[in-house]
Amino acid sequence: MADDIVKIKTIGVLTSGGDSPGMNAAIRAVARAAFHSNINVIGIKHGYYGLINDEFEKLDTHSVSNIIQRGGTTLKSARSEEFRTEEGRAKAAENLKKYEIDALVTIGGDGTFTGANKLSKEHGINVVGVPATIDNDIIGTDETIGYDTALNTALDAIDKIRDTADAHERMFLVEVMGRDTGFIALETGIASGAELALLPEELTHVDEVKEQLHDMLKQQRRSSLVVVAEGDETGGAMKLADNIKDDFSQYDVRVCILGHVQRGGAPTARDRVLASRLGAAAVNVLMEGHSEVMVGVVNNALKITPLRVAISKKKALDHTLIDLARVLR
Amino acid sequence: MADDIVKIKTIGVLTSGGDSPGMNAAIRAVARAAFHSNINVIGIKHGYYGLINDEFEKLDTHSVSNIIQRGGTTLKSARSEEFRTEEGRAKAAENLKKYEIDALVTIGGDGTFTGANKLSKEHGINVVGVPATIDNDIIGTDETIGYDTALNTALDAIDKIRDTADAHERMFLVEVMGRDTGFIALETGIASGAELALLPEELTHVDEVKEQLHDMLKQQRRSSLVVVAEGDETGGAMKLADNIKDDFSQYDVRVCILGHVQRGGAPTARDRVLASRLGAAAVNVLMEGHSEVMVGVVNNALKITPLRVAISKKKALDHTLIDLARVLR
Amino acid sequence: MADDIVKIKTIGVLTSGGDSPGMNAAIRAVARAAFHSNINVIGIKHGYYGLINDEFEKLDTHSVSNIIQRGGTTLKSARSEEFRTEEGRAKAAENLKKYEIDALVTIGGDGTFTGANKLSKEHGINVVGVPATIDNDIIGTDETIGYDTALNTALDAIDKIRDTADAHERMFLVEVMGRDTGFIALETGIASGAELALLPEELTHVDEVKEQLHDMLKQQRRSSLVVVAEGDETGGAMKLADNIKDDFSQYDVRVCILGHVQRGGAPTARDRVLASRLGAAAVNVLMEGHSEVMVGVVNNALKITPLRVAISKKKALDHTLIDLARVLR
Amino acid sequence: MADDIVKIKTIGVLTSGGDSPGMNAAIRAVARAAFHSNINVIGIKHGYYGLINDEFEKLDTHSVSNIIQRGGTTLKSARSEEFRTEEGRAKAAENLKKYEIDALVTIGGDGTFTGANKLSKEHGINVVGVPATIDNDIIGTDETIGYDTALNTALDAIDKIRDTADAHERMFLVEVMGRDTGFIALETGIASGAELALLPEELTHVDEVKEQLHDMLKQQRRSSLVVVAEGDETGGAMKLADNIKDDFSQYDVRVCILGHVQRGGAPTARDRVLASRLGAAAVNVLMEGHSEVMVGVVNNALKITPLRVAISKKKALDHTLIDLARVLR
Structure with a gap:
């Protein structure tokens, strides 16, 4: 040089x-x-x-x-x-x-x-x-x-999902991008006030997730919103939903995979x-x-x-x- | 009265x-x-x-x-x-x-x-x-x-997907809501300039879909975007992708299911x-x-x-x- | 023909x-x-x-x-x-x-x-x-x-102004486009929940405006928002502010002229x-x-x-x- | 402590x-x-x-x-x-x-x-x-x-103004907030690709502004967009327009004061x-x-x-x- x-x-x-x-x-x-x-x-x-x-x-x-x-x-x-x-x-x-x-x-x-x-x-x-x-x-x-744009696009979508989650007092599992990293999941989790954010960088025990959600639901929250990084070792939002929905049947667990929307936009x-x-x-x-x-x-x-x-x-x-x-x- | x-x-x-x-x-x-x-x-x-x-x-x-x-x-x-x-x-x-x-x-x-x-x-x-x-x-x-809000929310998402579809010259199948009707699919299809919109109200033949897509791709389009109503009898975007992706392997067919985002927002x-x-x-x-x-x-x-x-x-x-x-x- | x-x-x-x-x-x-x-x-x-x-x-x-x-x-x-x-x-x-x-x-x-x-x-x-x-x-x-786009652009801006008006319990006069017609003013007025919308098609008496605002403020509204069509015969938001601000000095009357922003956008x-x-x-x-x-x-x-x-x-x-x-x- | x-x-x-x-x-x-x-x-x-x-x-x-x-x-x-x-x-x-x-x-x-x-x-x-x-x-x-929200709100507005500036090949002077500092003006200036950003922190000579604009217009730009900080010593966009519009009469100089919109929003x-x-x-x-x-x-x-x-x-x-x-x- x-x-x-x-x-x-x-x-x-x-x-x-x-x-x-x-x-x-x-x-x-x-x-x-x-x-x-x-x-x-x-x-x-x-x-x-x-x-x-x-x-x-x-x-x-x-x-x-x-x-x-x-x-x-x-x-x-x-x-x-x-x-x-x-x-x-x-x-x-x-x-x-x-x-x-x-x-x-x-x-x-x-x-x-x-x-x-x-x-x-x-x-x-x-x-x-x-x-x-x-x-x-x-x-x-x-x-x-x-990164900043994707973060805001994902957040905007999660805000919208919160509207409908609140209206129905439902539980939503929202999967965000990030490949094998949890940056988008972590920051959108904080910024959306999500109940939980599941990150590839942290070991996720499905049993603990269930327990934490049960605890929070006891506090009479109007809705539950879990942000799931696509690379989380639970296998993503769809798989997680299969694993927990029987435990939260009264909340009508729903899944949203935000997908490629996160790549576009101004x-x-x-x-x-x-x-x-x-x-x-x-x-x-x-x-x-x-x-x-x-x-x-x-x-x-x-x-x-x-x-x-x-x-x-x-x-x-x-x-x-x-x-x-x-x-x- | x-x-x-x-x-x-x-x-x-x-x-x-x-x-x-x-x-x-x-x-x-x-x-x-x-x-x-x-x-x-x-x-x-x-x-x-x-x-x-x-x-x-x-x-x-x-x-x-x-x-x-x-x-x-x-x-x-x-x-x-x-x-x-x-x-x-x-x-x-x-x-x-x-x-x-x-x-x-x-x-x-x-x-x-x-x-x-x-x-x-x-x-x-x-x-x-x-x-x-x-x-x-x-x-x-x-x-x-x-309806009008859901339409614009879906359209905004499709515009973003078009950005990334264009950048990569990919084919995207985007599933929108509407239960057993095609209102959102039809109007977002027109408004986004989608290559096709598949509606429950119209019989969809997968073979015709393939043919039409092949025809359009011959015109050197930069990307293909198909809007699929969730109630379309093809069974939705995911199932359609399974049925056509082998025929369009060079386009790296992707699926986006817009989901509950369409229900929220101002x-x-x-x-x-x-x-x-x-x-x-x-x-x-x-x-x-x-x-x-x-x-x-x-x-x-x-x-x-x-x-x-x-x-x-x-x-x-x-x-x-x-x-x-x-x-x- | x-x-x-x-x-x-x-x-x-x-x-x-x-x-x-x-x-x-x-x-x-x-x-x-x-x-x-x-x-x-x-x-x-x-x-x-x-x-x-x-x-x-x-x-x-x-x-x-x-x-x-x-x-x-x-x-x-x-x-x-x-x-x-x-x-x-x-x-x-x-x-x-x-x-x-x-x-x-x-x-x-x-x-x-x-x-x-x-x-x-x-x-x-x-x-x-x-x-x-x-x-x-x-x-x-x-x-x-x-028209529909301009309406939504203006409305989005007015929603933002409402945030700050509410935070400060202020009065805002917001001028929207429309030349000598009041379409944008009327519909954004309704859609934003504005206290008043002043239209070129209707005679506006400044004294009546003052009276109506005083009446509404007595109902303990948190803020007042008046949408003014640019073609209103009061001469627009700036002139109206000059005419009424002394009567509402405790509300810190502010003016926003939305301007050409309303012409652009997707x-x-x-x-x-x-x-x-x-x-x-x-x-x-x-x-x-x-x-x-x-x-x-x-x-x-x-x-x-x-x-x-x-x-x-x-x-x-x-x-x-x-x-x-x-x-x- | x-x-x-x-x-x-x-x-x-x-x-x-x-x-x-x-x-x-x-x-x-x-x-x-x-x-x-x-x-x-x-x-x-x-x-x-x-x-x-x-x-x-x-x-x-x-x-x-x-x-x-x-x-x-x-x-x-x-x-x-x-x-x-x-x-x-x-x-x-x-x-x-x-x-x-x-x-x-x-x-x-x-x-x-x-x-x-x-x-x-x-x-x-x-x-x-x-x-x-x-x-x-x-x-x-x-x-x-x-700050980041205000920046993006202002930028979104400037993008819309660029649409109409481009369509008409006009010159726009856009005034942004920031009191006596130029943070919003500087960053929105860069992010919008503005021709100039006038900041309170830098001495602005109107003659130089004119010269620079003339130089840029000679390069056959489709439009000119100048971001003006409200605290700039030129006295803001309105006053600047008064000072330069005769020199750029063919461009139909327009002013937008973004105002309190910048304070609100999610x-x-x-x-x-x-x-x-x-x-x-x-x-x-x-x-x-x-x-x-x-x-x-x-x-x-x-x-x-x-x-x-x-x-x-x-x-x-x-x-x-x-x-x-x-x-x-």
Whole structure:
């Protein structure tokens, strides 16, 4: 890594893996920051699939205007089995050279970063990762792009379910996304005033769940709402319902699986600002000569983390929040 | 039925059956319209269950203020097996007499009206029904209270799913509510620009569905979105996915079941105005001496329909909209 | 006007005047319905300005996909002083002939229709109008495209203002759009539970307003919220505040002018379905040989109204709603 | 200050100053955390006004249930001139003693904290402050309760204005709240992709503003959107419009003042979690023997700041964000 400014003429940018709200804001920030330093930008469609299959298009200032507020990704995303092979990555590297792309910004999650790291190691391509996933499971950044929006989308849905739960004095098991992490479940649990939040990071004993629910129902609560992380070892809301509904038959236990709704929608202010910071930072660190790193924001300051570190483990939940949920419910 | 104004001193009001957004606006309108004519109002909690079990509380102008915008129902709703029996209804009638309630406004759907009709027939209680259900399946009114809100909630969710469908060029099967009717599916299908909407009112052949989807995918659509009514004879989105996913394996077919989210949330302007009109109308028709009727709005004018007619059949879909969906997709 | 199907090869479509949510859904419907009948569609940018200045572009099925949910208008809108002149309209007609456009669909309000009517009269161009304005002031249709969305946007804002009004027990004067009509003010007034709604259609005496507010405040209301139509003869919320604030100094009278926020945003389900119906209907009536007409929906059925009638007077408010507002407040 | 746990039997809680979304979540957290430690909670209505005028009411677990999602404050807020006097504060202290309240949690901004500090100094009342204001101008916490919600409400409005600005290629000056600070203006400016954001913290030269706008308009932007902080020394959006509109007459310069809408609405996930953390922390620090302090979250960890420090100066803007706005616009 060098201290001097590195001459970069052309940057490529792509989104890969599961989409998350704010990816467009990140694309825009990469492009605008690059243009600000007189760097060309080429958008690569469909992630690594397009990198291999030559789906390159030059971006200008208009191609990224009026996209900051859009969900999804204008560059599209896709899976690419071929990129998992050395041959696939060799083709990708060839295309990058053909278009004289000096560095690549990859927007996505850990799978995206694993691929970027290999591409760099094998072909000397300068790469920087921008963490964007609703799961918030990437270390090296306090939040990932899309997490705040997904949180609010899930919360808005849970508020609506609370309306109907209250009206009928029912029990609802609401399953939220987050793969094998409980970030969305924990924070929506606190923010919705849920009776319980079941997290993959904590061992869930169905018997204890039943007991806790019985205790709370004795306090004459009008309804019960349990947030279940999709990765919880109970197997999700549907399976949990099968296991407990006989014990709570008077409450007419219902299940809601919020699903892909959580991936879409206009990004929140927070996600757009984060995406703007990280997109611009990605260009800056490339100009500073970094590669094989991820940009993040930790304690309100920019942080650069080696990609191999970023993909080495999952981010842990904040245990003070787990305790808080117990005190306030 | 009399032409003169009938002396009514006290009205009871309850919500029953599945809750729908706007029920609180209807409760408020019943109360405010009654107060305006110097009539007392008693709220009965938990629908027919509370009617039998003496959950009565006097309402004043403050008890209904600041509820017009709330989802759910402040009077709660519940099922009552007992009310389906003659004994149950006899107890209910006794309570109504005990509190000197001259007439009862029941806010709900066809099950609610069936019960109200029996109560009136057996015990001479004056009853009027206010149609409130997200399913929109009641004849005698162009729309039921809650339908417009449910429509917009479902549409908002489908817009978000479209974001992620587009980003990944995937196929999504989205299941919406509506019991055995397709109102929500048809209108959200049109409004979301869905590729197809599968309705209980129309015979769905899975082979035709596959063919139509194949045809549309040949036109290089970026994604496919099929709205499936929960009552469609294909058995819902999950079952349909099982039947078609092998034929569309390249599109990574996904299922979203929107579920109870559609029942909650702040009611739309339209639902609040409709609930306000119908709640006030319910008081007026009781004062005019009507009973065993439902109030509705047809062609922008108030309409009074006998309860036995209202519960005799389901409302039919507007076939011009079914044709429109075909032309525009 | 002919009964037979008229051979139309190419249709032009434009949006003009103030934009309203759902214009994109209408553009899409015009295009899709035309394609369904093998008719070409040319989009004209910037309304009549672009018609004169040759801003024509051919639309295909992709150019209107994924726009149904967008606010604003992808065809843009603009004012054109030149189109008010005979010379301007002559140029416009020439362009239409140059591109072999057989008929023109104009989406907008009364100003738009006035222009369309003149173009047709002077140059024999077949025109049909699609009513789109948030003001809802066009006769020949129960609702105009954009009205329902504007209503809900305004209502959502008023709900938020009610939160803060209640917290502080303040009086708020909220000004809503609608030009010289009170549709938005009346319906948001009812739907928000406003203490008063001041409408251009009704004479407002400031002394009476004061008296009514004093009466209501004596009932120990937690807050007062007055919705003021921008066209009310009191001169709008700011002026009214100047006139009454000394009489209500203990309530810390505040003013909110909702403004252009009411014109934007994703259209509601209702506006998208209406726009879809009217856009498709516009193509159909042109194929049936009509011209100089507006398409509308009255009592849930399509209605064709001569443009000269549509622009001859403003739609009147529903007086039963004015009475309802008085009873329920 | 002591290390041991202090015996607290009863806590009082109030909200004061301008209301902000999340105050109810904070009230709930104070109450629930207190109950968890077997402490009684008395809610004081109307802030310091109620403290002097004996508006005390005991809270139980039900009085704070289902309020976490509500805007405004269930305890109401008010101004109190009397509390600014020694006599007023003496009455307040007397009431606190009468109800045997050991400690007081005050939820609000700097004015609230100033009062609390005096009350403690003069009468030995244990007080802790919870920072809640949409302005985000309190040091000792990265964010104040309500800021994130206000940000998203303003952003949502600006997105809608962008729709109509784009449709008409107009220039809009949008005024956002924040009193004499530019937090909301800066972050909504970045998040909306505004052409400019005018902040009280930075000297604004109208001539430079004009020049920058002219430069940007030369790049063929479809519209211009300038976010103006209400405290900007240009005097706000209306005054700025008067100063520049002649130079941009072809763009039909429009003004929107978002106003009190920004204070209401359901709090975001972030604000609810923050309010939950700080409300619970307030109880904890009182139990630890602290007084005359404010609780905050800095770098994701709880931080305790003496009230006199918290009120000594305004929080500064993050200058990296100001630079970012310049690069990305």
